[in-house]
Amino acid sequence: MSERDILIERLERKLAEKERELTELRRMNREFFEKLKREIAEDVKEEVLRDVQKLFKDSQSEKILEVESKIVELRKAMESIITELAYIKGEIKSLLEKDSVKDRREIIEEKIQKATVFEMEPLYLPEKEDEKEKMIGKKDEHGTTVPESRRKRKTIEGTDDEEDLIVCD
Structure with a gap:
């Protein structure tokens, strides 16, 4: 090598x-x-x-x-x-306290006064003479004057309205 x-x-x-x-x-x-x-x-x-x-x-x-x-x-x-x-x-x-404090007598007196005022007021206002003549009608069995125009009006069923009137004394 x-x-x-x-x-x-x-x-x-x-x-x-x-x-x-x-x-x-x-x-x-x-x-x-x-x-x-x-x-x-x-x-x-x-x-x-x-x-x-x-x-x-x-x-x-x-x-x-x-x-x-x-x-x-x-x-x-x-x-x-x-x-x-x-x-x-x-x-x-x-x-509520103010309401309960009010004297019951005052409340009753107020109610009485209101009731007397309503009794003294006329139920209707006087009308003019022309209209009064038209409205004059016959008296019913209670002594209330019912205008002629009201007496003649008929209801749908054909009965007089006079029967449906409520009369207050």
Whole structure:
């Protein structure tokens, strides 16, 4: 074996060794990249999850604040309505007390006065002489004067209206 053959053999061994090292480095490099991808994916996933939770939490906080403000508004409206109802109730009680405080005699006297006023008032107003002559009619069995025009008018059934008259004494 010549020196040259020994040198070639040595170089071939080194080349084979370097090829193995290169293959090993490529494998390690692939594993490193896969590991790096997984870590980046996990980091991104965790960050997105945190952001989503934060947004969800913020939106829930905003919703809670909105609901609380609506509750406060409703409470104020309800208090004003209750206050108004209490005021109206007091007014009604005072009016009822005023009515009950009135003397019963005054009420009875007022009723009597009203009744006497109605009795004293004529049931009809005097009419002009021309119209009186037209309206003069015959007296019925109760002594009430019924105008001639009224006596002659017939109902749909063909009976006189005179029978349907209500006479008050």
